[in-house]
Amino acid sequence: MSENPMRVCVYPGSFDPFTVGHHDVLEHAVAMFDLVYVSVLNNGMKHPVFSVDERVDMIQRMVDLEGIQKVVVSHFDGLLVEYARSVGASCIIRGLRATMDFEYEFQINALNRHLAPDVDTVYFMASPEHSFLSSSAIREIGVLGGSIQGLVPESIENIIAERLRKS
Secondary structure, eight states: OOOOOOOEEEEEEOOTTOOHHHHHHHHHHHHHOSEEEEEEEOOTTSOOSSOHHHHHHHHHHHHHHHTOOSEEEEEEOSOHHHHHHHTTOSEEEEEEOSHHHHHHHHHHHHHHHHHOTTOEEEEEEOOGGGTTOOHHHHHHHHHTTOOOTTTSOGGGHHHHHHHHHHO
16 A cells, blocks of 8 residues: 655745735645645735745744644745745645636636646635735735734734834
8 A cells, every 4th residue: 555645735925914814725725735835926026015034934923823733934936836846736725715816816727737737726715704805905904004903813913013004
């Protein structure tokens, strides 16, 4: 009887900042896979509030404080499917909030399948209470001095709130 291969996935995103919606998807991925790479995309076309290193550090802090097992926090640039292959991942994890997300993800999935037919994509539907949530909305609320409590993981809420107030 052969041993089951390790099930590895990549959960990519800009995570600017990491939200409770992202956290929800991460919990589902951790339950389904043996190892999850939460990987911050270094996208030169976007102008994030938090640097790549700040986002990696925040997510790592959350993982450590909450004792989340089976997670590696990293960053990458370039093609996602090439990064997935480089870490031995057979799946990419994505979260879906609404129809608008589906149309975008459908297009990206078609391109990824063309580039790497051996790398699948697994989608998790957002919990209804998170379906309205986006990093851009959190940034706007935080910059304008509103409370982001309940919108980002409690373990990193103060870091995110303080940084957004300074923006």
